[in-house]
Amino acid sequence: MKVKDYSCFGDFIKLEPKISFFKDIFLLIPAIWFLFRWRNLHQLFTGSLRNSITGFATIGLILFCLSNFVWNEPMIDFRPFKKGVNIKEQLANEKKAAADVEIIAWSLKNKNTGELKIVPNEEYMKNFSKYPKTDWSVVDQVKSKPAIPITKISDFEITDATNNSMTDLILDDNKNALVIISPKVKYTTKSEKVTVSDSIFVQDSIYFGKKKDSLRIDNRFSHLENKEIKKTIYTWDTEFLNRMKKDILPFIDSLKGDNVTYYAIIGGISEEALLDLKKTIGVEMPYFMADDILLKTIMRSNPGIMHLRAGTVINKWHYRQLPEIKEVKEHQFHYNSLKLY
16 A cells, blocks of 8 residues: 555646655745744735735635535546546556556565565565565565556446446447436435235145156245334435436436436445435436545536546536536537547
8 A cells, every 4th residue: 555646736746755755845944944034034015915915815715626626526627537538448558557567576574583675576486485484474566667657547347236347338338328426425324123014925746747756846825924124214415315306317307318328326335225325316227336436536526427428538517517408419419529528
């Protein structure tokens, strides 16, 4: 779990941990100087003007941050799933790059002395007997860098309620796919005892044939029997359900057609909870599951809509900023082109 890149700018500017550390040391120098010399600095503006600039800048930055999350998707998308990316091709390329890396050295630890040692792969393979498992343990493999950077796309895995992979089915879909993305749905649960009717069957052994040497077992209904079972009762977040029913579902319903598919992908949820959510929403469509961090990487809106075609991200829409139906039909659903609008 080594940190391979670190930056307070996220995907906008990626820095290696060493570079980020040197950057902080460099910025610490003027910070210390300002700490002791601030009284001698020349002021360009009056106190009231400085306070006004600070106040307006603070309000402006807060509004800007809210517009990139609460009211809409980020103005500029630096994440791997931005518009125009072909997830299918990138996923295949990243898997190939990860498979093609070579082991260049082994990190070993002496069980007796605690000594850590880096041994080149060629030397380790030739002198394997010098590092018996009784004395040495493998801490890590030092591998070469992949040919292309590995992104969150490598974690793109979608499953259904029975844990069957739907990834290829989704990425191979040549139709316009409207994908409802929800990284996290809030809910509470409680257990209740409920009475259910259980059908009781009995087995009848029937002999047939001239000598009655053949046997057939028939199941015959006997009676209904009531029994108590524990059932999990789910209470779903009202705000999320309202967003689905008032914004997302009417938008998708207006675009239904022969060349349009639609489904929902929910993050951080169990199979049982997914089936209950489907029943609660009351709209018949496929419901799938995925890692919540993966879905949050795809889009911040909860819920939001991603338009996919043949594995390519055509567009993404915040539930507060859904486009006009006419605009989508005329431009987004152009079947003979992947041109982005």
